[in-house]
Amino acid sequence: MTHEQTTGPARPPAPPLPDRPPTVAYESLAGLSARCAAWLSAERDRIEGELRAAYGKPPTAAVTEPRPAPDPVPPAAAPLIELLDRLAGLAGDPPAAAGPVLDRVRRGVVAALAASGVTPVEDTGPVDPARHHVVATRDDPSGLLSDRIAETVRPGYLWRDVLLRPQEVVSYVPYECPRHPQAEAECGRQDAR
Template sequence: MATGQEPMTPPQQPGEAPPSPEQPQQPQVKAAAQAAALDELQDRWRRALADLDNLRKRHAKELERERGEERARTAAAWLPVLDNLERALAHAESDPSSVLKGVEAVRDQAVEVLRGLGYPRYEETGVPFDPTRHEVVGVIDDPGAESNTVAQIVSPGYGADGKQLRPAYVVVSKRQE
């Protein structure tokens, strides 16, 4: 019989190595290694989240800076137009015909600024109605025109190639048949 101080071991099978005193500790070592690996993965995950948050903040700041620079470029492009309008108003009392020519020149300058920003002006008549470029504000019966063509421009459109600032407001011809 065993004394109360020796641990009981199961009977040994033939060819089996005797149990070592370290075997009961292996599950603890494995659990500790898994806990360390889990801690490392959690640390890497937290760092990745922090990096992502920093990237978002940096991107938001850069986007706001880019927007500000673009607003400044656009406003700077309009300053000469504003200057010329003020000059025309200052000479309004002197010679009305020269003021009219000045205002026309300022309009042409404004159209050029829009073209330079990527929004050329279009105001052609006699072309087929295109719902992506035109907005109908009226319909007329015009026996001399093709049906469903632009007969009159109320307000010109600006833009091209899918970048449209505003469609042209048009009157479309319809033939009564």
């Protein structure tokens, strides 16, 4: 028996890792970051070239200018939104609701949010699961308002096109009669009216 028959086929030697000297044990974080960024950029260009070649489009020059990073959400948005929620909770107290101070503070917070590009979401009309969170339902005996917003519990907030918080709403649902015989008789009388 040959050596290959007892141990299996010979494996080719593993290729060395590109751009990595084997003697360097430690590398600075900045150097590692720069090397990773260069590798990712080269891989992106290679994949874009393969995709263009596969779909018959002539390859164009690789993008050399850096892509702008998306602007971060203003850091003051979350505390200001929380402050508006607390102010809305104070509105139920008779002393706080009677004075104009609370309303002036609320308007100032809304203006600060608007200055940072945050707008409130207080939609009416159909419920959109991408923008609204249904926290309760209300019967719709007419059947005309089903899946529409009955009222807003808490407003939502948008920053540019990013939803920071969905609007919390009460939604109308179709009215269904109860299932026991006495209630069905009453339901039948309501329908006959």
